[in-house]
Amino acid sequence: xRIALLGGTGDIGEGLAIRWARDTSHTVHxxxxxxxxxxxxxxxxxxxxxxxxxxVEITGSGNETAAAAADVVVVSVPPQYAADTVASxxxxxxxxxxxxxxxxxxxxxxxGFHYDRPEGGSIAEVIARATPEAIPVVGAFQNLAAxxxxxxxxxxxxxxVVTGDDPEARVDIKELSEEIDGIDALIGGPLxxxxxxxxxxxxxxxxxMNNDGLHDLGVKFQ
Amino acid sequence: xRIALLGGTGDIGEGLAIRWARDTSHTVHxxxxxxxxxxxxxxxxxxxxxxxxxxVEITGSGNETAAAAADVVVVSVPPQYAADTVASxxxxxxxxxxxxxxxxxxxxxxxGFHYDRPEGGSIAEVIARATPEAIPVVGAFQNLAAxxxxxxxxxxxxxxVVTGDDPEARVDIKELSEEIDGIDALIGGPLxxxxxxxxxxxxxxxxxMNNDGLHDLGVKFQ
Numbered sequence: 001x002r003i004a005l006l007g008g009t010g011d012i013g014e015g016l017a018i019r020w021a022r023d024t025s026h027t028v029h030x031x032x033x034x035x036x037x038x039x040x041x042x043x044x045x046x047x048x049x050x051x052x053x054x055x056v057e058i059t060g061s062g063n064e065t066a067a068a069a070a071d072v073v074v075v076s077v078p079p080q081y082a083a084d085t086v087a088s089x090x091x092x093x094x095x096x097x098x099x100x101x102x103x104x105x106x107x108x109x110x111x112g113f114h115y116d117r118p119e120g121g122s123i124a125e126v127i128a129r130a131t132p133e134a135i136p137v138v139g140a141f142q143n144l145a146a147x148x149x150x151x152x153x154x155x156x157x158x159x160x161v162v163t164g165d166d167p168e169a170r171v172d173i174k175e176l177s178e179e180i181d182g183i184d185a186l187i188g189g190p191l192x193x194x195x196x197x198x199x200x201x202x203x204x205x206x207x208x209m210n211n212d213g214l215h216d217l218g219v220k221f222q
Numbered sequence: 223x224r225i226a227l228l229g230g231t232g233d234i235g236e237g238l239a240i241r242w243a244r245d246t247s248h249t250v251h252x253x254x255x256x257x258x259x260x261x262x263x264x265x266x267x268x269x270x271x272x273x274x275x276x277x278v279e280i281t282g283s284g285n286e287t288a289a290a291a292a293d294v295v296v297v298s299v300p301p302q303y304a305a306d307t308v309a310s311x312x313x314x315x316x317x318x319x320x321x322x323x324x325x326x327x328x329x330x331x332x333x334g335f336h337y338d339r340p341e342g343g344s345i346a347e348v349i350a351r352a353t354p355e356a357i358p359v360v361g362a363f364q365n366l367a368a369x370x371x372x373x374x375x376x377x378x379x380x381x382x383v384v385t386g387d388d389p390e391a392r393v394d395i396k397e398l399s400e401e402i403d404g405i406d407a408l409i410g411g412p413l414x415x416x417x418x419x420x421x422x423x424x425x426x427x428x429x430x431m432n433n434d435g436l437h438d439l440g441v442k443f444q
Binding site: 109111112114115157158161186187188189190191192193195196197199200202203204206207209210211214217218219220221222 | 333379409413415425426442443444
């Protein structure tokens with residue numbers, strides 16, 4: 001499988017990129033608005049993994065080139081840019097591709113972080129409206145802490161919840177999630193169920209802020 | 223400590239009542255709008271625990287009598303009755319008491335269950351507005367499945383997240399939670415952070431509906 005991380009130069013993009021590169025044989029494409037930055041970051045991730053003795057395939061480019069090269073396109077950009085980013089690569093998407101939404105919109109006040117529910121119900125649904133109709137959109141990875149992923153010495157033990165209106169695409173992304181060591185994935189139902197998953201992320205930050213010794217929290221359902 | 227479960231004749235009230243009665247030496251008071259029903263249910267819980275060889279103290283009464291007898295008053299009624307229920311017992315609350323909100327408002331559509339966020343931000347905050355100002359309100363227990371609690375053969379392994387604006391009351395309820403075998407509690411910060419915790423409950427139901435073999439799910443943060 002070929003995976004593109006649009007905005008793959010950011011923390012969560014980096015975390016998913018290096019985990020997939022290390023734990024699977026899929027090719028990983030780092031996209032950025034600035035193609036040079038995409039190439040630089042791809043080289044940086046490659047070199048981190050090479051230093052650890054892993055032979056990996058990570059390329060970098062502009063977002064559009066990355067999307068064109070991939071079957072799975074992860075929109076790992078800040079939530080306010082998610083719809084524009086997916087619209088900007090729409091012509092590079094082909095039947096059979098899957099768009100993945102890991103983004104969460106949050107705001108902060110004196111109490112802590114709060115879920116900033118978008119008008120469409122969730123960022124996953126906002127992305128779906130910006131995506132060509134033939135291309136399924138799947139919500140996933142919202143509750144993984146970038147810090148937990150990017151530290152490759154850190155052993156993961158988390159659940160990912162996968163939502164989407166296309167059952168096959170949902171299962172594809174469930175399996176792709178579970179190829180990362182330490183990740184188990186659960187099906188959350190249709191894309192309309194994404195908001196409750198996105199809303200866990202500000203809670204995870206609040207828990208880290210209010211409990212000594214906890215950081216980069218994730219979630220398990222049992 | 224003396225614990226009242228208003229609406230303690232319902233599933234979640236029953237679950238908390240029999241767990242506290244079994245695992246601690248606190249007295250448990252079952253409140254109901256109908257005092258006779260409160261008494262009947264208290265007798266039922268007592269007899270279940272006696273059958274299992276536990277000597278427990280559970281009494282039943284109207285909600286007001288239960289609240290008057292207790293230091294910790296858990297508003298375990300359906301969310302639409304939460305504010306009225308706490309208002310109906312306001313005169314029985316004394317300085318030093320703590321009101322606890324385990325309720326969650328949900329609705330359901332063809333996709334699954336969704337968090338029905340109250341105008342105040344959360345049911346915990348709705349309850350706080352109906353509670354005399356001197357009495358701290360704490361959110362807790364929202365993500366525990368009644369089925370998991372009421373089956374005493376079931377070993378628990380869940381987190382409870384405790385929110386509230388009074389740090390001492392929050393710690394009291396954290397400790398009271400952790401006296402139930404298999405429960406660990408985390409501090410979630412001020413009461414304004416309760417919405418993201420309440421929103422997990424519909425997700426837990428969606429996960430049980432969409433994944434074979436899962437039911438009565440709870441959550442762990444790690």
